[in-house]
Amino acid sequence: MGRACSICVRPDRKAIDTDLVGGVPLRTIAKGRDITIGSLSRHRQRHVSPALAALVKAEAEDDHNLTLLARLERHMSTVDRLLAHAEAQGSLATALQAVREARSLIELVARMTGELDERPQTLVVNLASSAEWIETRSVILAALARHPAARADVVAALSGGAVADASPRVIEGRVVPS
Numbered sequence: 001m002g003r004a005c006s007i008c009v010r011p012d013r014k015a016i017d018t019d020l021v022g023g024v025p026l027r028t029i030a031k032g033r034d035i036t037i038g039s040l041s042r043h044r045q046r047h048v049s050p051a052l053a054a055l056v057k058a059e060a061e062d063d064h065n066l067t068l069l070a071r072l073e074r075h076m077s078t079v080d081r082l083l084a085h086a087e088a089q090g091s092l093a094t095a096l097q098a099v100r101e102a103r104s105l106i107e108l109v110a111r112m113t114g115e116l117d118e119r120p121q122t123l124v125v126n127l128a129s130s131a132e133w134i135e136t137r138s139v140i141l142a143a144l145a146r147h148p149a150a151r152a153d154v155v156a157a158l159s160g161g162a163v164a165d166a167s168p169r170v171i172e173g174r175v176v177p178s
């Protein structure tokens with residue numbers, strides 16, 4: 001201890017820490033900077049704690065997202081301009097293309113900013129059209145082939161009953177309104 005760390009006081013310390021956390025070789029980090037590999041190694045050992053490492057990593061990911069988001073937003077304003085231009089010129093095909101592009105961009109931005117929650121769409125299963133159910137149904141009906149009365153009852157229940165039954169069905173642990 002005693003002497004101050006020559007890395008900690010540098011204005012580009014954050015960039016250096018990011019490189020250190022990211023596993024960039026010390027020689028590469030030192031290159032182009034007026035620092036020694038020894039001081040980098042000491043700094044990493046003493047001043048880059050696991051908590052700092054996690055923080056730097058999280059910040060780097062935030063920066064990455066922000067940059068992407070900023071790029072998307074710039075792209076979006078280009079699409080907006082194109083759309084206005086196409087509308088002014090009465091070019092329907094171009095306008096439609098711009099609208100489509102804008103929609104996918106909005107979806108992408110919404111997904112990135114967490115405004116779009118996609119989970120419900122993937123969890124809710126339409127039982128009537130699921131492959132597993134169709135297969136199960138044909139197995140049941142085949143098994144009932146030798147019991148015409150029972151088969152007729154099951155068919156009636158499946159075709160009429162399913163629609164009339166207003167009670168909620170539980171699919172994958174979620175209550176799905178019929």
Ligand SMILES: [Zn+2]
Nearest residue numbers: 005008043047
């Ligand atoms: Zn240091």
